[in-house]
Amino acid sequence: MATQQRTPTRRHTSSARRTSFPSPYEQRAPEGAEDWRSMYPYNVLFQPERRAVEEAKFWFCDSQHWPTVLKPFETIGPELSTKCLGQFNTRYFLVPPAGGLECRVHQGYVYHHPVTVERDEAAARVPDFLRRAGYYFAHWDALLDTWKGKVLATIGELEALRFTELPDVQPYEEVERGVGLDAADTLLGGYDRLLALCHRAWQHHFEFLNLGYAAYLDLFQACGQWFPGIPDQAVAAMVQGVDMELFRPDDELKRLAKLAVELDLDHLLTVPGPGRHTLDSVASAPGGRDWLDAWETARDPWFNFTSGNGFYAEDRYWRDEPALPLGYIGDYVRRLRRGEHIDRRVSELVAERDRITGEYAALLDPAQRTDFDAKLRLARQVYPYVENHNFYIEHWSMGVFWRKTRELSALLHRAGFWPGENDMLYLTRDEARGALFDFASGWARGSAPIGPDHWPPEVARRRRMVRALASRRPEPALNRPPAAVTEPFSIMLWGITSERVRSWLADLDTTGDLIGLAASPGRAEGPARIVHSPAELDLVQDGEILVAPVTAPSWAPVFGRVRATVTDIGGVMSHAAIVCREYSLPAVTGTGSASTRIRTGQRIRVDGTAGTVTLLD
Amino acid sequence: MADQYTVAFDSGAAPFTARVGGKCAALLTMTGRGVPVPPGFAVTTDAFDAALDGGGLRARIGSLLAGLDLSDTADTERRAAEVRGLVTDRPVPPPVATAVTAAYRVLGAAQDVPVAVRSSAGTEDLPAASFAGQYDTYLGVRGADAVVDAVRRCWASLWTARAITYRAAGGMPERGLSMAVGVQSMVDARTAGVAMTVNPADGDPSKIVIDAAWGLGEPVMSGETTPDHYVVDKVLLVPLKTTLSPQHHELVVAPDGHGLLRRAVEDARRGRACLEPAEVTAVAELAKRVERHYGCPQDVEWVIARDAAPLPDSGPRVLLLQARPETFWSRRPRARAEVVPGAGVSSIADTMLGLGTLPT
Numbered sequence: 001m002a003t004q005q006r007t008p009t010r011r012h013t014s015s016a017r018r019t020s021f022p023s024p025y026e027q028r029a030p031e032g033a034e035d036w037r038s039m040y041p042y043n044v045l046f047q048p049e050r051r052a053v054e055e056a057k058f059w060f061c062d063s064q065h066w067p068t069v070l071k072p073f074e075t076i077g078p079e080l081s082t083k084c085l086g087q088f089n090t091r092y093f094l095v096p097p098a099g100g101l102e103c104r105v106h107q108g109y110v111y112h113h114p115v116t117v118e119r120d121e122a123a124a125r126v127p128d129f130l131r132r133a134g135y136y137f138a139h140w141d142a143l144l145d146t147w148k149g150k151v152l153a154t155i156g157e158l159e160a161l162r163f164t165e166l167p168d169v170q171p172y173e174e175v176e177r178g179v180g181l182d183a184a185d186t187l188l189g190g191y192d193r194l195l196a197l198c199h200r201a202w203q204h205h206f207e208f209l210n211l212g213y214a215a216y217l218d219l220f221q222a223c224g225q226w227f228p229g230i231p232d233q234a235v236a237a238m239v240q241g242v243d244m245e246l247f248r249p250d251d252e253l254k255r256l257a258k259l260a261v262e263l264d265l266d267h268l269l270t271v272p273g274p275g276r277h278t279l280d281s282v283a284s285a286p287g288g289r290d291w292l293d294a295w296e297t298a299r300d301p302w303f304n305f306t307s308g309n310g311f312y313a314e315d316r317y318w319r320d321e322p323a324l325p326l327g328y329i330g331d332y333v334r335r336l337r338r339g340e341h342i343d344r345r346v347s348e349l350v351a352e353r354d355r356i357t358g359e360y361a362a363l364l365d366p367a368q369r370t371d372f373d374a375k376l377r378l379a380r381q382v383y384p385y386v387e388n389h390n391f392y393i394e395h396w397s398m399g400v401f402w403r404k405t406r407e408l409s410a411l412l413h414r415a416g417f418w419p420g421e422n423d424m425l426y427l428t429r430d431e432a433r434g435a436l437f438d439f440a441s442g443w444a445r446g447s448a449p450i451g452p453d454h455w456p457p458e459v460a461r462r463r464r465m466v467r468a469l470a471s472r473r474p475e476p477a478l479n480r481p482p483a484a485v486t487e488p489f490s491i492m493l494w495g496i497t498s499e500r501v502r503s504w505l506a507d508l509d510t511t512g513d514l515i516g517l518a519a520s521p522g523r524a525e526g527p528a529r530i531v532h533s534p535a536e537l538d539l540v541q542d543g544e545i546l547v548a549p550v551t552a553p554s555w556a557p558v559f560g561r562v563r564a565t566v567t568d569i570g571g572v573m574s575h576a577a578i579v580c581r582e583y584s585l586p587a588v589t590g591t592g593s594a595s596t597r598i599r600t601g602q603r604i605r606v607d608g609t610a611g612t613v614t615l616l617d
Numbered sequence: 618m619a620d621q622y623t624v625a626f627d628s629g630a631a632p633f634t635a636r637v638g639g640k641c642a643a644l645l646t647m648t649g650r651g652v653p654v655p656p657g658f659a660v661t662t663d664a665f666d667a668a669l670d671g672g673g674l675r676a677r678i679g680s681l682l683a684g685l686d687l688s689d690t691a692d693t694e695r696r697a698a699e700v701r702g703l704v705t706d707r708p709v710p711p712p713v714a715t716a717v718t719a720a721y722r723v724l725g726a727a728q729d730v731p732v733a734v735r736s737s738a739g740t741e742d743l744p745a746a747s748f749a750g751q752y753d754t755y756l757g758v759r760g761a762d763a764v765v766d767a768v769r770r771c772w773a774s775l776w777t778a779r780a781i782t783y784r785a786a787g788g789m790p791e792r793g794l795s796m797a798v799g800v801q802s803m804v805d806a807r808t809a810g811v812a813m814t815v816n817p818a819d820g821d822p823s824k825i826v827i828d829a830a831w832g833l834g835e836p837v838m839s840g841e842t843t844p845d846h847y848v849v850d851k852v853l854l855v856p857l858k859t860t861l862s863p864q865h866h867e868l869v870v871a872p873d874g875h876g877l878l879r880r881a882v883e884d885a886r887r888g889r890a891c892l893e894p895a896e897v898t899a900v901a902e903l904a905k906r907v908e909r910h911y912g913c914p915q916d917v918e919w920v921i922a923r924d925a926a927p928l929p930d931s932g933p934r935v936l937l938l939q940a941r942p943e944t945f946w947s948r949r950p951r952a953r954a955e956v957v958p959g960a961g962v963s964s965i966a967d968t969m970l971g972l973g974t975l976p977t
Contacts, residue, residue: 096969126966134962218957218965225956227823229857231850359852363822374960518855523895609855610894 018505020480023055024106027475032468036107039072039462041428044079044105059104059111059478060496064569065311067549068533069108069470071425072462073405073432076198077311078103078110084202086115088210093136094129095210096122098489108469111478114490136211140381144208151204151392158197158400161190163408166443184440191436194404195429201397205389212382213489219379220492226368227360232572233518233581238357238376239383240581242346246387247582249305249318249395250556252298253325254342257332259294263287266333274326301396307534309552310394313406313425316534317399327538328557335560342560345584387578395554408436415439416452418459426462427455476504476592495571495590504592514591514598516566518611519577522586524563525605525616528598545604549595551579559583564606566594566613580608588613622664622716625723626657626801636661638737638797643940650910652903654937655920657801658720659737660768664713665795668772671710675792677703678776682791687782697778704773709765717768717800718761724802729760731803731874733938734767736774738796751780752796756835757803757876764800771798803870804936808891809834809920810844812904814851815943820951822914824857825849825901829892831882832867834918834938842866845891849901856897863887896921899933907940914943 024046029036037045046054066078086100099115117125136143166183174180220235260266265288268281279295282288299318303325308315318325332342357376364372409424417435418424424432435451442449481501490496495517503515529544531537537558540546546555546562550569556579559565565580570589580587586608588594594613598604603616624630624637629649632642641659648654669675678700687693709717724730736752753774755767774780775796784791810829815822828837828844836842843862850857864882871878892900900919908915918939957967 096966098969122970126970129966130962133965137962214965214969218960218968221968221971222956227850228819228821229848229850230823231853231855231857233855234850234853237853356852360823363851368956371956371958371960371964375964378960521853521855607894609853609898612894 021475021477021505024059024104024111024478025051025055027107029107030468030472033107033465036465036469039426039428039465040105041072041075041079041430044075044103046104046106054104055479057102057113057479058481059106059113060490060494061474061476061478062103062110062112062494063474063476064494064550064574065309066110067569068312069466070105070110071313071466072428073425074311074313075105076195076429078105080199080202081205082112084199084206085210087203088206093133093211094125095133095214096125096129098210106478107472107474108466109474133211133214136208137215137378137382140208144385147204147207148392151201151397154197154200154204155397155400158194158201158397158404161194161197161404163187163190163404163411165411165414166440182444184444187440188433188436191408191433194401194408198398198401201393201401204397205393208382208385209389210489212386213492215375215378215382216386217492219375222371222375223360226364226372230360231518233521234356234360236572236578236581237353238360239379240349240353241384241387242344242349242353242582244384244387244582246391246579247344247556248391249302249554250328251344252302253328253557254332256291256294256298256325257329257336257342259291260329260333261336263291265291266337269326269333270330273323274330275323278326279322304396304399305391305554306395306399307537307552307554309550309554310398313402314422315399315402317395317403319399320403331557331560344582349582349584408432412436412439412451415449417449417455419456420459423455423459423463426459426466473596477501481505491571493571493574495569495574500590500592513615514566514588514594514613516588516591516594516611516613517570517572517577518607518609519570519572519574519589520565520580520585520587521609522564522584523605523607523609524586525603526563528566528600528602528604529562530595530598530600532595545606547594547598547604555579556583559585564588564608566591566598566604566606568592568595620716622661622667622713623720624659624661625720626654626659628658636663636797638662638799639941640735640737640939641797641799642737644799644801644937646910647907647937647940650906652906652937653934655802655804656724657732657799658723660713660717660720660798660800662795662797664716664768665772665797667710667713668704668707668769669795672707674703674707679791682781685781685785687785690778693778693781697776697781700776701773704776705769709769714765717765721761721764721800724800729874731757731759731870732764733799733801733803734758734764734771735799735801736771736796737799738775751777751783756833757870757874759874768798768800772796801938803874804920804938805870805923806833806920807831807923808896809918809938810837810900811916811918812900813914813916813943814904814908815914815946816848817943817945820946820949822946822951823851825851825854825904827892827897827900827904829900830864830867831886831891832869833877834920835877836866836868838918847892847897849897851901851905854898854901854905856894859890859897861888861890864891893933896933896935899935903935903937907937911940911942914947916941916943 082101082103089095089098089100097117099117101112101114104111170182216239223230223235260269265282265285268278268285271278279292282291303318305318306315307324316324335342361369361372406422410421412424412435413421427435435455438449438451485491485496485498485501524545526543526545528547529540531540531546531548537555540558540561542561544562545564545566547566550567551565564586567589568591570577574589577587577589586606588606588608588611591613605614605616626644626648630645632645634642637645637659644654681696681700685693685696724732734755736754738752753771758764758767775794808829808831810827811834812825812827814825816824816826827847827849830837830842830844837844842864845862846860847856848858849855865887866879867882869878869880903919904915904917907917917937920936920938921933957964
């Protein structure tokens with residue numbers, strides 16, 4: 001919402017307005033992390049010899065996907081996702097104006113720079129794009145079926161990988177069969193396969209995604225022409241799905257809560273500190289078996305779901321930690337007992353979607369109406385993918401990938417390579433491959449590997465650096481911003497608009513309201529609860545307003561407790577925004593600094609319709 | 618209540634414009650639809666006719682205006698003033714005065730409430746087709762006698778030089794002129810203004826634009842003050858753009874209820890938006906409701922009372938003072954927006970090539 005003053009009134013003017021963000025080459029590292037560059041792969045760093053090239057580009061921090069400092073192994077996320085995004089734009093569909101994203105890791109945080117395509121080249125790409133993307137749009141559903149098969153096969157292959165102890169001797173029957181290959185061959189090959197499958201999962205992720213966004217963008221642009229200034233959330237509401245697989249995990253929890261009440265098991269599910277023992281107590285109760293059968297049915301695949309976002313190796317998954325889903329189920333049971341309505345109000349959402357769509361459509365003349373209907377039809381066809389892929393890739397595929405990675409780390413930990421089970425994450429993936437070979441060749445020789453002497457002090461050094469980096473919040477952007485932000489995906493997905501960049505530069509002092517994006521309509525007032533990581537979700541109390549650097553769709557179960565959500569980062573098509581709309585929860589995203597400016601307990605007013613957050617005390 | 622000479626807005630009577638004029642017809646209709654409208658009544662065209670037809674007044678007016686040369690502005694002014702004098706000097710017929718007094722008493726049983734007395738002429742049914750603000754309006758009128766007098770002055774305002782010239786230019790006959798008058802409780806306004814259900818700047822029908830000022834809305838209609846300006850999305854009722862103009866004075870009902878008072882706006886309110894976000898939404902909702910009933914863009918006047926308590930479940934209480942069809946864009950085609958036609962991949966490609974100009 002733009003507010004202009006015709007006549008100047010007394011307003012705060014911040015001293016020395018910045019016109020540019022700091023250069024990555026001039027930012028001092030936090031104390032204790034001076035040598036941070038030594039632990040990341042060379043290809044994600046701002047290299048000294050490329051200073052002129054790198055400083056000429058505008059980089060924005062992607063704290064929406066990577067809100068906390070990455071460990072060296074975790075750079076696989078930004079590296080593979082930006083590579084795969086690029087391949088479909090540049091090499092597969094030839095999307096006219098969009099290349100990929102360049103990514104850098106700077107002081108532990110991820111920065112992107114959108115690769116733009118020159119006008120002439122963009123025009124030259126059109127015929128190929130029409131043919132290739134046209135084929136996908138025309139055969140969308142069939143190709144999506146194929147896609148699902150590919151994803152399930154990738155997940156199946158990941159699940160089948162085993163990283164277990166190497167045997168004392170190879171079995172005798174291998175001798176008779178003349179196999180001549182050892183367990184290390186399988187182990188090393190398994191590691192290569194693990195990385196290749198992760199790469200594959202990210203290719204699956206982007207195969208349909210940008211086409212989905214492109215169709216949405218086409219509708220979005222047309223609406224912007226017909227109805228100048230139409231709110232983003234209005235267009236989002238027109239395509240809003242209601243029966244999404246992304247919401248299935250939460251829907252399953254609600255189903256299990258209702259079943260528990262029905263079977264008179266609810267008292268067992270509201271005990272404090274639920275866990276495996278809770279399942280045991282249900283098992284021995286009358287009717288408990290029925291409930292456990294339902295639990296198992298829901299668990300595969302819907303509990304391949306993390307309260308994080310799938311980009312961190314130590315994200316906790318429901319499947320592995322029953323305490324997570326059981327805690328949410330306990331919550332729902334308590335709400336059911338209070339007579340609350342816990343289901344998403346699907347019919348209301350549908351009615352609202354149809355009302356909004358119908359009212360705009362009625363304002364168009366017949367020719368416009370035909371175009372509108374056609375664009376809307378396509379956007380609605382592709383839109384479910386935009387939401388559902390998140391379950392299949394970020395949650396399910398990546399959940400298995402990280403679990404296997406931790407299995408391998410634990411194997412080498414048992415061999416003395418590092419003090420903590422998950423310490424392999426302090427190695428880059430290439431270093432990890434070296435460590436694995438070191439381990440395998442020591443086993444083959446029958447003498448000690450080098451790693452147990454080399455890695456523990458190095459891991460300790462890196463652990464200290466990661467901790468030091470984490471003590472500082474990242475700059476929202478680097479270098480001089482462009483006069484205007486026009487790259488559509490940055491705007492739609494990250495909420496990086498010219499206005500947002502200006503407000504970052506202004507380094508808004510602590511007077512007045514926070515302005516963000518109107519991501520989900522409605523107004524609410526209440527005490528704030530600042531949550532920096534999924535681990536703090538347990539602290540959220542009924543009736544609070546959730547304030548976080550970024551939220552994940554998997555936080556949905558706590559949405560039942562809160563009145564509204566505010567984030568530092570994210571556009572109106574970010575997953576958090578989509579979920580808040582589905583849960584009819586007011587949300588303001590992309591405020592830049594809410595999680596640092598607001599204190600837990602402070603009363604705030606959130607206006608998700610206008611995109612403002614007012615501090616009331 | 619309704620009788621031959623007065624029709625209360627909440628009487629459920631049919632809103633015949635020939636009887637109550639355009640302004641009161643809209644208020645009758647909207648009151649009947651449950652839209653919050655301050656209580657009031659129409660003084661019918663029958664009352665006007667009773668006053669004019671008694672004592673051959675129409676014939677005398679006709680002869681006063683016979684052979685008028687409109688290019689002689691001084692003469693036109695003089696004759697017009699004489700006609701108005703004829704109308705205002707003559708007592709209102711007792712049955713009419715009695716009916717108006719009775720209807721006025723209903724508005725404030727125990728005391729004389731301040732009211733607004735507005736001319737309600739003007740639709741195709743009444744030959745005195747008008748433009749906004751052509752005929753008189755009296756605000757802050759208190760007491761039955763004062764109300765009856767204000768009604769008579771509204772009648773007389775049919776014969777300003779400007780109105781006579783306008784009718785002549787439009788080829789409208791002077792014979793058979795009639796006018797209804799609306800009498801409505803004054804609202805002690807905290808904020809008031811106008812709203813239009815189409816963007817007057819470009820004819821965009823997906824917008825509602827609101828002009829608002831502190832106090833009564835008259836300075837907004839007359840253009841004496843620069844109001845705060847809000848552009849609202851019509852479907853989501855979200856404010857899209859707000860342009861604030863600090864107002865230094867406001868017009869309010871005088872403390873004794875007689876007439877109006879122009880006073881300084883204190884510092885605390887001066888630079889502040891005179892509508893809270895929830896109030897912007899409520900005003901837009903009201904305008905949208907009126908448009909929905911009439912099926913065409915509307916131009917409405919609204920007010921929020923100083924002591925208005927928010928209504929449960931529906932936010933701030935906004936009252937409707939007037940509604941009329943918007944005439945400019947409703948009669949013109951809008952410039953067609955340049956949209957990449959069709960759908961599917963070719964329009965996507967075209968859209969993408971135009972992305973360099975994406976508004977941010």
